[in-house]
Amino acid sequence: MAVLAKGRVFAAATLAALMMATGAQAAGQCGKDGSGFAAWTEAYKADAQARGIDTRPMQGVKYDTGVIKIDRSQHKAFKGTVEQFLARRAPASYVSKAKGYMKSQAGLLRKIEAQFGVQPEVLLAIWGMETGFGANSGNKSVFGPLATLAYDCRRSEFFTNELDSALEIAQKGYISAAQMRGAGFGELGQTQFLPSKYLQFAVDFDGDGRRDLIHSRADVLASTANFLRGHGWSAGGGYRPGEANYGVWNDWNRATIYQKALAEFAHRIAN
Template sequence: MINATAPFRFVLLAPLAIYLTILAAPAHAAACGSSAGGFGKWLAGFRQQAAGQGISASAIDAGLGGVTYDPRIIRLDRNQKSFKLSFEQFYARRVGSALVGRARARLRKHAALFDRIEHTFGVPREIVVSIWGLETNFGADTSGKYSIFRSLATLAYDCRRSPFFTGQLMDALRIIDDAHMRPEELRGGWAGEIGQTQFLPTPYVKFAVDFDGDGRKDLIHSVPDVLASTANFLKGHGWQAGQSWDPGSANYAVIRDWNRAQVYQRTISVMASRLR
């Protein structure tokens, strides 16, 4: 699911996972930087800060042990072009008949699950399945190419959005401290997005739910957890059950909380309407 908005993706740009926590993010323990030179000192200060917030030493060591600065992440952060397309260009690039067909197949396959989600959260299945398809092609594109901790530490140290990503990094540590995921599982998008609908860690901590009842909030492997958590995010941002999601509606504004890129917001709305 950053204004940080993320692929959320920056315009990040979440996941969102996109979720504004800049004001709530903790102050960083050492000066930010624009090169690898001061990263080690910054990371040592952040580790102390995390311990001061009650995160266990074992979680800090597991998440941050051996983490180094990654200049690739900075290059990716500075080179985001897809959200500069027109809506027509963006929609044509991201939504085709094949994606819509796969969405319809998922709606049939998981009909009982979507019934539960709609009853519990009041968010229509067409919206949830559209987000699922657009973010990762229904989980097929979660390659886990990047270390979440290395990416977030790099972006937290970088001066452009240091407070925002410092908060995300802290919450990534909380995810493993609470045993919802193992450190080695935290691999995902270059900006720290996790799982099949690309939550950043802060909305993960706030909105992820255990919908399959196994005691973990698993947004990588558990389809019930993935879809219910996505619906819970939207409910938590004010989704009005039974109401329109067309442009100008309150629910259309909630979609913007998922991703602040206007072309992405409109694409979710239009794809969901096509599925309705």
């Protein structure tokens, strides 16, 4: 998902800073390199614990230079044409695989569409583009990258909220801390939910008592549909440029080329 926080005008940002102390501000000074990370981490833990958050999953976290490097170069991943992007992220083999899932998972997809109003090809496009239908969800603990990005000044407030949310997920036992592993930006599961979005939109669709976006295909696809519905998806509406649901893609990913590619990928699956 990796949704990028929108910019705000200077006056609004200043007013917000004056009116409210964020978790990041309460924790300590953000930084632009790793030199202050250890001190920030200890300050964050003290603040979080005072707010009733169990920080034990953060034990041993280190400044992640890899995630900072990727964060600084995200724009490179979204260069080129839509067709070039599709060739990398949704090649013809993915379209064929998705068409196979349209048949093999038809019953599940119909139930999800009946409840949430999201077309099967849309869910399959997201699932395929995000993790290759669950094959590439990642195996890196979310806590180090989230702590690093929360400390980093570029989007400290945004990722402090995600770190808080990740710790809440572990503390409440929704997913064990050991299982909270992803591709490197703190995303969870087969369609890469940020922790705060897990808390808002994850659903237990298979009825086993857990909202499992790591192992349960039913939960993964239904939760993705719930996210889209929660952001204004119109049941059965079009999703290509100029159609009713095209704007909802922006709430999944802010990159224009990603939005166009998802819409085209879904269209190819359906046709």
